[in-house]
Amino acid sequence: MNMIPNLGINFLGIELKNPVLTASGTFGYGYEAEDLIPLKKLGGIITKTITLHPRFGNPQPRIVEVESGLLNTIGLQNIGVMSFIDEPLDRLSKIGVPIIVSIAGNTEKEYREIAKILNMQNNSIISAVELNLSCPNLRKKPICHNLSLMQNIIKGVKKILKIPIIAKLSPLVADIPRLALAAQNVGANAVTLTNTYPAVAINVKNFTPKLSTINGGMSGSCIKPMSIYHVYNAYQRIKIPIVGCGGIMTGEDAIEFMLAGASVVSVGSASLVSPKNLIKIINEIEFILKCKSIKSIKEVIGIVNSKILK
Amino acid sequence: MNKKFDKNYKIISNVKVHGNYFELKIKAPITVKHCHPGQFFMLSIPNVFLRRPISIHNIKKNTIIFLYKVIGDGTRNLSKIKSGKIQLLGPLGNSYYDLNFVPSSQKINNKSCNFSPIIIAGGTGIVSLYFLAINLNTRGTIYYGVYSEKDLLCLEKFKKIGWKIIISTEDGSQGYKGYITDILHKDLRNDNTLFVCGPASMLKKVSQIAKEKNINGFASLEEKMACGIGNCQGCVVKVKGQNKRVCRDGTIFRIEDIDL
Ligand SMILES: Cc1cc2nc3c(=O)[nH]c(=O)nc-3n(C[C@H](O)[C@H](O)[C@H](O)COP(=O)(O)OP(=O)(O)OC[C@H]3O[C@@H](n4cnc5c(N)ncnc54)[C@H](O)[C@@H]3O)c2cc1C
Ligand SMILES: Cc1cc2nc3c(=O)[nH]c(=O)nc-3n(C[C@H](O)[C@H](O)[C@H](O)COP(=O)(O)O)c2cc1C
Ligand code: FES
Secondary structure, eight states: OOOOOBOOEEETTEEESSSEEEOTTSSTTSOTTTTTSOGGGSSEEEOOOBOSSOBOOOOSOOEEEETTEEEEOOOOOBOHHHHHHHTHHHHHHTTOSOEEEEEOOSSHHHHHHHHHHHHTSOTTTEEEEEEEOOOTTTSSSOGGGSHHHHHHHHHHHHHHOSSOEEEEEOSOSSOHHHHHHHHHHTTOSEEEEOOOEEEEOEETTTTEESSTTSEEEEESGGGHHHHHHHHHHHHTTOOSOEEEESOOOSHHHHHHHHHHTOSEEEEOHHHHHOTHHHHHHHHHHHHHHHHTTOSBGGGGTTHHHHHHHO | OOOOEEEEEEEEEEEEEETTEEEEEEEOTTGGGGOOTTOEEEEOOTTOSSOEEEEOOEEETTEEEEEEEOOSHHHHHHHHOOSSEEEEEEEESOOGGGSOOSSSOOOTTOSSOOSEEEEEEEGGGHHHHHHHHTTSSSOOEEEEEESSGGGOOSHHHHHHTTOEEEEEETTSSSSEESOHHHHHHHHOOTTEEEEEESOHHHHHHHHHHHHHHTOEEEEEOOOOOSSSSSSSOTTEEEETTEEEETTTTOSEEEGGGBOO
16 A cells, blocks of 8 residues: 555656646636645646637626536637737746647637647647637537538648647537547547537526526536546547546546546536645545556556457 | 635534524634635535535634525525534635725725715625624614515614614515615715625616716625636626626626626
């Protein structure tokens, strides 16, 4: 029991202290919780999705709690890429953990424009870019519903950026492994599985929808098994690493994603409940590995999947 | 930047005050020093996913006192905890101390208060405004609107500190029958400073009146919250045409700035 397991992982050439990243949109621009937890302990930070121009987001109500989770309709409120590189990025660079910037656009061109602006920054600040291809807010349908559009966006951004790019996919597609494969084929370096699940909640007291936009995205414990399903099935089809995401509340949940095939995980709703949960998850992963006498976190990636494949 | 904590505290008591209203007392020796009027905490409650925002009602020595109404699952589960520990995140949000008074530049906690405060409270909005009132070092008038007599809180407490109380109930069971904003109008002078907390419809009316009469004031807003610390943008409202997070940039804003 005295052995200290190695939680470090090389993800897309980035050295992470541990596999726990913050999920986009649930950790602000990255430093709002700096007085509550030691940000240095995180594996990495994925920032709020930024767009070319600032966005005001959706009207209230934007949040509603459901059984074991929540629905949100923030509407990609953000300060736009120019303001982002002015202040938040500078502050983020001082934290000392890898920074992954999440971006989204209405069109392929917008994705490229943002990539160009990010590309002009000091290369060492941004470790990777996550393409939010799954947000239902910008267009009527998530971009990843249109396979060729999604592929063009990845190709376009890939040509501009030298750093790795991660495609974040929506769970609302007929065949996630096929989509992930399509992303891989045009050069995505990793995929994040998955974003929130489309959902509706209605108030029976006054017969009105609980969110201003009626439709929202579901996150939290309630989506975990569905996201693990997507990770498990995609792992069998693709070679690029997977960022597992959806309902991770504990170290056990994180390991579950990794056993199914995720190389790293991103944690959203749990950190809204308490930013301390991020640190708790990291400590619990270490504890579980210790108990199982596993020397390195790398050993658990996909082992359930590989066993079954054999 | 105000200091905040995310930790477990010992519950001293959690008892029914009357009807659906409960008072929770927790022991928080260090945290109390950082608690100011207008601030709130996010309370971890068993068997619900998100934490629940509840205002600071009072601080007595090492004790933080909350006063809350049972509304749904969260507050119901909270009311059932009788002892042990509870995890709180806070104090959160700005306080009345953070806001600079214009035209008089004095801080709200100055010994000599030369403005005449008017508190306008709707429902549980009174909870946080009481903590303000006892820190004001001056007396004022409270306009207090509730649905029914049985929703009236803190009356004795306000009397004790010498405040004049004007009540309205929607069902007419006590005081004026109707909305508190119906009777507020005629009594206001422009040397008043308004402090208002309550439902959106009430804030809207009060801000209209304040604008018409050119009266200074502050409104404490409530929105659904997921994180309470500014990370999710769930609680955002328009203030002077800009997006502001109620939990972090507020909850208190200048009344003339809010766009309801
Ligand atoms: C800054 C702030 C301070 C507050 N202070 C107090 C207080 O001192 N005393 C008190 O009795 N109440 C207070 N409230 C309201 C209190 O937070 C809600 O009554 C409580 O969250 C209801 O939770 P529930 O699970 O019992 O009800 P449900 O209606 O089942 O809650 C469902 C969801 O809606 C949210 N919600 C419901 N009502 C409100 C509301 N009015 N404001 C914000 N979110 C809401 C809940 O947090 C939860 O996420 C405050 C709200 C805010 C935003
Ligand atoms: C309030 C909120 C805001 C979010 N904003 C974004 C966003 O801007 N970009 C994005 O890619 N995902 C966003 N997400 C999705 C999360 O990154 C994550 O994929 C999802 O919540 C599932 O993980 P979880 O169950 O751990 O929260 C948001 C989620 C929430 C709850
Ligand atoms: S509740 Fe999350 S930003 Fe205010």
